[in-house]
Amino acid sequence: MTELAGYVLSGLVTGAIFALLGSGLTLSYAATGVFNFAHGAIGFVAALLYFELTSGAGWAAWPAALVTVGVFAPLLGYALHRLMFRGLATAGETPQIVATIGLTIALPALGLWLVELFDLPAVTEGASARGLGPQPAGTWEPLAGVRIDSDQLVVFGFAVAAAAGLWVVMRHTPLGLRMRACVDSRSLATWRGIDADAASAQAWMLSSVLASLAGVLAVPALGLDQTAFTVLLFAAAAASVFGRLRSIPVTFAAGLALGVVQNLVAGYADFAEEVTGLRTAVPAILLLAGLVFLNRSRSRLAGSIAEDAPPPDHLADLPRWRRILPWTVSGAAGLVWVLFFADDYWAGLVASGLVLSLIFCSFVVMTGIGGMVNLAQASFAALAALTAGLVIGEGLPFPLAVVAGMLAAVAAGLVVALPALRLGGKVLALATLALGLLADQVLFQIDAFSNGTLGWKFPAIAIGSTDTNDPRVRIILLLDLIAIVALLIRNLERSPSGRAVLAVRSAPTAAQVIGVSAVRTKLTLFAVASAIAGLGGVLYATFAGQIFASDLRVNLGFVWLAVIVLQGVRRVGGAVVAGLIMGLSHEILSHVTSSAHVEAVLFGLGGMILAKHPDGVLAQFAEQRHRRRHRKEPPAGEAGDLPVAAEESVLALRNVTAGYGDATVLRGVNLSVRSGEIVALLGANGAGKSTACAVSVGAVSPLSGRVVLDGDDITATPSHRRSREAIFLAPEGRGIFPGLTVEENLTTWLPGAADRAAVYERFEHLAARRDVAAGSLSGGEQQILALAPALIRPPRVLIADEPSLGLAPMVVQQIFELFGELRSRGVALLIVEEKAKEVLEYADTVAYMGQGRITWTGPRSEVDADQLTAAYLGIGGTA
């Protein structure tokens, strides 16, 4: 019993660190939508700084910790926000995962490189820093036989205090409300005057502080060991997953529990000793269990990275020969060089790069085509190689070994695909990571499988009179295989199954509706990708002549992923280039620097590039070329076809041209709203009404033309500043934060309690539900909640996009009465409607929009049915 109490108590201390790290992970994910795989790496660099300050510069522990956690951590968080996370917030999920994985590689390497560069005390094995507690540590015995020391108390105390502080900040401060509002609906938060960018900067700073605190608290026990910090991150991720990546208190509790469970397993699960690695794998097992059982109800469907359409093909207008010309020419030149001029060394480097290229082709299938991120690709390759080694070790022929290796990889791929059927994006990435760790820590530790520490030996492949000991033979063989794989991938893309893949990827629900089986599609993808990775793995081992269980660790897959995605993961060309970069980088860099960290920094920093160019370097070249060629074409805007509106207008769009990407929607719009006037903007679906609203509030920047507010040009003013000053937008759908309570929803526009009381006084049914999540209100109540704040603190301009959509006639009546009241208080209102009936009763001025232009505008009294119909149908009808 005492023993049990001891395990629980000291497990809570270990758990406190998991909990602290996990809370930061949950916070940053909840507040910014980016799951930060580099969270542990931030802890590591903080620990590194703390070490340099204490052990290096001789500072006392407390000031060093204060500088690390209080000054360095927020600065680092802010810098990362500016350089990376800001761009990632709007990037797809694949770049998000890969960029933070890259950061995991780059950040510690950068820290260690700086230590090397400035000749600071080096980080040697076992290097560690003293804890924050008194030295020597005091010891107490709260129960007979249960000891606890001051170091443990300090760790636990800090963790609990930090978590409590965090909870208070998130729940009970304006800062927390702003962050949560941004999570709920980033654009709506902007339209309520919240600077979403600043809020996420604050979230990153806060999360960086938490990671750094965990790092400083953990380093006395862990030492400055990058691997140990990565392991710590897995435990924290497990805690975070149990908190469903949303709830900080649950994450914290799960972290504590994890520490206790780990201790109990270590103390009591003697049976586990039979299976090498099982205890080491406790965090990975829990992570996997949490992902599979807790996260299935998430809205993500079909294991793809949400709706993510492929980027435009900027080379689509080029003839086929022109598209392949650069590849053919440079490929042929390279081949001639490597076969006839390069010495064995360079040929060997190219060959080793091409093996990786072959393995990378599996990323093209999995991530490029399927849109899924698999972090266990290195483990697939290792599994295939070890299986092949086992077969060869049995004295069976090599071709059989190749097939067996590939089949093993395919089998593993199908196992991994099972969670993929219900998980997507980062959840899938985490699940594959957990499986990869399990393979490393348990499966590959089975002596019979990996031949213990001996590993398996591989023979060379004989082809005619020569064999693969000659790197040139390897190169030709690999190029052939890559060509076969490229053909296979092309057929896959063009076949019915390929179209099914794209359908599932771009719109999982729609694909389901038209009868595309997401299950079969994904199983196919996993099988093909695993087979390719398996083939690559077997050849990797064959050309190396040997394979050890530790050769292809799961972390290696991180580097691979970062490099391939940076080159562009949608084409085999990207895989080939990425493989060659991996193969040649060491040699090339050795001419520049002797530091081993630079390579890691460069590979990892690719993540930052990715934040800006999510489709990789090769696609970036194509896009630049496309832009250069199209620069000469004039913008689609035309001169205004209507006189500029009256001067007394509050809000005016002057000759605005705007659109999305290459598609121009507004083609010279002139529109103005005066104080105390309701302007009804009518038009058919797709006429550009919502885009006009978006331009007004600053969600879309016009290509030309101006937005004027009270005579001032606000075209360049950011959205949240426009809202803070004057413009209130009730967007299409419901303008509420469904995840926040009614009270919190109101607070975003009405920080003063008296103002909110005024709302409740007027709308009693809202008062009754002030602590209810706004998402659970009825449609009408939601619309009232969206507009009520404007009634108490009237803006200069209110823009309502389809306010009557989906509401009962009575509620519509009520809403328009509110508009009337606002008009009488001098607000300028712009009401966008598709259905003209109700709005025409209230409007002072009516504007018709058709095909991106205002086709007619005038007082309501001049509106006649024919004009309306004509405008609606977009047939003539200009003023």
Added chain:
Amino acid sequence: MRKTTRIAAALAAVALAAACGTTENKGGSSGSGSDGVTDTSIKVGGVLVKTSATGYSTGGAELGAKARFERANAEGGVNGRKIDFVGAEDDNMDPAKGTTVATKLVQKDKVFALVPVSSPQFGGAAFLEQQNVPWFGWATGTQWCGTKTGFGYNGCLAPKPGAGTQTWWGNQVAAQIGGADGKSAFIQGTDSSASKYGVGTIGQSFSAAGFKLAGTSAAIPATAPPQDWLPYVNKIMKANDGKAPDVVVSIMAGAKLNAGLFGALRKAGYKGAISDATSYDPSVLADPAIKAGLEGVLTAPQFEPFESDAKEVVQMKADIQKVDPSAKLTQHVAIGYWTADIFLKVAEKAGKDLTRTSFLTAASTFTYENPGFGKIDYPKDKTEPNGCGALVQLKDGQFVVAQHLKCTDNVALKQ
């Protein structure tokens, strides 16, 4: 289903391509055999773990080798040839990187041999064997053992079952604590297959020396030091029929792990002897917590300790001083030094007509004794350890020699 047929076809194509047959990885094309040798010089370079994710480093071996080579050069070289030591490459403890840097040394830098090689996960073995390039170092892994070209300075430390395994560690600890009779030992490793293997061999070393094995454990997580040692310590404290064992032996690598375990053992009231293999490192003295944790621990270097007054050791320290007066004397410095020493002796035996073939012929049957590291006897020591080691104790924050280097007979490793 068409897809399946297509995949099957692709599989078949691959199998077909591979079906051309296989061949042994044997002597490569570049085996001219005299790469890196001129009339006046022999070019050599090493592969070490200089930096790694865990912080583990064998980088000191570069300095040791350099010191030994400089003395050889000052004395006129080997058969009239000076050693052109190009330094050591860093493999980051990554097998793939190990292959890359070994390839670079052989094919680009054109070294004659790789000296010193010290990396637990060295990946270049197959390449060097295939290219017929001799490589010398600390043979901690199976990659060295039984190869034609790989040589461990103190033999092969990862023998196969049936081959000889060392007994010196058990014997030295027994000598230190006044005999093994009626005493029990507990062997602690980490949760990986390599460590489990180590627990087996070292357990055998202690039973051969007369200890009763109170227990073994390979339960400590392999990837990161536990932040809480309580469950592991509890197990050890009850291992000897409910009592603590007389000796706790840790085969874990790394001062952080060992100091953590030992500190926790002491906190729990453990009074017996403690021994490990890797804590003989002056850098641990820099960290007060680790220093305190390792106080009194018997650490087991595989060479005569620096604190010894044997003339070979005095010479070694002088040689190192000459190259780097501020050098930290770590195990790896000594390992690099003795590795280089053995390489020089073999090169001397190979004679004036030095090629890789003549060198490997000379090395294939070679014996040499030196009080600095004991003795070496190839080919026997290509499959088993040389059976020599010493004990150093940390006393009041200073390392002192507890037992001078001794060689004891190996016993056959049980399955």
